[in-house]
Amino acid sequence: MPRHSPSPDLVIIGAGVVGAACAYYAARAGLRVAVVDRGPVAGGTTGAGEGNLLVSDKEAGPELDLALLSARLWRELALELPQEIEYEAKGGLVVAAEAATVKALRGFADGQRAAGVEAVEVGPGELRELEPHLAPDLAGGFHYPQDAQVQPAQAAARLLAAAGLTSPGVEVHLGEEVTELLFGPAGELRGVRTARRDLLAPAVLNAAGTWGGAVAALAGVSLPVLPRRGFVLVTEPLPRVVRHKVYAADYIADVASGSAALQSSAVVEGTPAGPVLIGATRERVGFDRSLSLEALRRLAAQAAALFPVLADVRVLRTYHGFRPYLPDHLPAIGPDPRVPGLFHACGHEGAGIGLAPGTGVLIASTLTGAAPVLDPAPFAPARFAGAEPPG
Template identity: 80%
Template sequence: MDVVIIGAGVVGAACAYYASRSGLSVAVVDRGPVAGGTTGAGEGNLLVSDKEAGPELDLALLSVRLWRELAAQLPRAVEYEPKGGLVVAPDETTLKALRHFAEGQRAAGVLSTEVAPDALHDLEPHLARGLAGGFHYPQDAQVHPAQAAARLLSASGATLHLGEEVTGLVLESGTVRGVRTSRRTLRSPAVVNAAGTWAGAVASLAGAALPVLPRRGFVLVTEPLPRVVRHKVYAADYIADVASDSAALQSSAVVEGTPSGPVLIGATRERVGFDRTLSPEALRRLAAQAAALFPVLADAKVIRTYHGFRPYLPDHLPAIGPDPRVPGLFHACGHEGAGIGLAPATGALIAASLTGTEPPVPLAPFRPDRFPDGPTPSAARAAAAP
């Protein structure tokens, strides 16, 4: 076996897919099922609209291209929908800030068009009146996250070991040489840590600190409706929430229709550890904000809610690539709420790292050892314990 990947979410699946395409033999280990963690609780967002110019946007633009390729190679299986995004501003001050934000993105390769107030309803007929304007982002898209993970794993040909918790790493003279699970030992010269919110605990097994913490988020699902929302629509304050370091509850509605009819309404963010308690306040905020954007939703029935935990790193960039502190250990984690969108690019970077080839974008901003003041291994393990 050339590489063992810990984690059967969409990031681990993409790593398996691109490693396999590079000629490597791959095994994937997960203590649960495919997409049993953050991936299964995601909306499937593939966004460039919410990212400022910089390393994460470069990663997102690469992923936009790769998701299109995957959609062509794996037709229908991932439910790829290039619906585009619409970011709206309630007032002129916010619109001016959006305009400046979009200018910076455009220089990096993002496509966007300013939409005048009287033209917003050509894109979204049911959108609230009185908005100052917005920006249309045609590169934003959607996939079904759990199906995408399953299809990528299937296409990779990887050997799957599901329902097997990783209990340790095989270490020889400080070098990782495989993993130990509750059932077996898998030896390989490379191990990829794609364990999502538990990535800090996995890193600690090798004696490396990686300060990945969970950030809880809720999603509302309405009854099936006619296609009242055509794009992925959100207010400009969502961009600030994504970049925030606050541990407190933040909410900014992201509203989108689905091919099957229900409307998905996210997203909240709060750092509460692995507390799975239902938050009526978070749900109330989302419902109110969604109805403010789309008054037609005020009378829609919410048929279910779900929530998950995004793997958060303090600088809002994922950890991708080899860990220089521990030979043989690679990381693909810490994407927070962007993991589904960034998965293909992450997989391509990991495959390049494993094979010693030139990565498609620079790896330096994603170095796993860039957190010198991170928690000790024991603290990381405690933070990652559900």
């Protein structure tokens, strides 16, 4: 028989950065928390991410509001956890090859500014002042000083560690897959079961990222989370030839697209250690982990077009992961009305690292009855109450 651990107030399924942030803010709110994951910390989507904390790619609306809240919280966390999460306020630079695209970016930025985003238009002559190695024939772009970056796996690990320091009532169980959800006599959720233990709690949070749909299915409900595969190239260490997070304007359209086909747009950034990271591709191919040479070729060609200096640089390795895609491009955050005691914090697609602190604050306020810092309604899982299982 599985042994019983002392009962927490909340069990979190998932030790990625979203689960870790939810644990951190729940512990700060005084809750006893247990985190359980079938693998290690950041063993899923978080560990395959670049650590982007972006406001630049989000149009005015609920996701941008959550991103701005999270950007502020990440700055606070960088002060609380100095050096440990490798926070870098590098800023973002969105570039356009044609004047018509610059005009479209201008309208996009106007809406963002109304929501509180700093967006500075940069003319073609000024682009190379910000990034000396950019291609010389670009039409212009926009600089976003609020964009930043963290080391995602380290950030998840440090948030979990900080949660434990905040409250002695935090426990973490790694390498334990949740095989069953436990229910009370009235159908309310009462905890989770692994091969090693039962964790009993009045609230269970699904923070399983791309696998959030499978966790929801254990509760007998549908959450239409689908995997969206993406590749990243890692170059040999270089001098800091790329200063900002730099990407082509079509990346914004790719993020918002619902297409299942392969999409790629140049996203290039340097790292403190020297290698340059090159993304980003998106495609819905299930959990197919095979290497796509077409995706890698596209990334390399688009990066070299943006930064010609990269044309002869060696690529040392590539990696890929699965973004948790929901069809309306908003995460599911909050209680599931179909199962008392079930909460969700998943479906952030490629923005989970950036949106993690704001998600944690929303979950903590929901669980404690505190006033939310922003309107949680757009993220409510209730919008999927009638959803069919994803195909």
